[in-house]
Amino acid sequence: MQDRTYRYEDLDSLDDQSLGVIISECPYRLLTLALKATQAPLKERILSLLSGSRKQLVLNDLEGLHFNDLGELRDLVTSEISLAHREIIRIAKRLRDNGQILAGT
Numbered sequence: 001m002q003d004r005t006y007r008y009e010d011l012d013s014l015d016d017q018s019l020g021v022i023i024s025e026c027p028y029r030l031l032t033l034a035l036k037a038t039q040a041p042l043k044e045r046i047l048s049l050l051s052g053s054r055k056q057l058v059l060n061d062l063e064g065l066h067f068n069d070l071g072e073l074r075d076l077v078t079s080e081i082s083l084a085h086r087e088i089i090r091i092a093k094r095l096r097d098n099g100q101i102l103a104g105t
Contacts, residue, residue, distance in 0.1 A: 008034070008085035011092065012042045018101035020049045022092045028054055032061040033077075033084035 011019060023031060023046055035043050047055055095101045
């Protein structure tokens with residue numbers, strides 16, 4: 001995560017310790033929304049870094065969020081997911097700027 005426009009997918013370039021610090025700063029509902037539209041490898045990696053109870057909360061909420069059942073709300077939820085991705089990137093930038101995580105490549 002060098003000085004440039006960050007993308008949510010750039011989190012995958014971080015080491016596990018840095019990624020773990022970022023997700024520890026994220027409320028579980030924010031993680032749930034973000035993970036709903038996260039590619040499987042990064043999603044699995046993030047889930048593997050969560051503690052047991054927190055991981056179970058996120059998994060339960062993920063199971064309950066079905067795009068096909070949303071109807072008119074689908075666009076709203078998609079927008080909320082995009083906002084969740086941006087918020088996690090803001091958290092990552094703050095942690096990097098404060099020296100709490102290492103920047104990825």
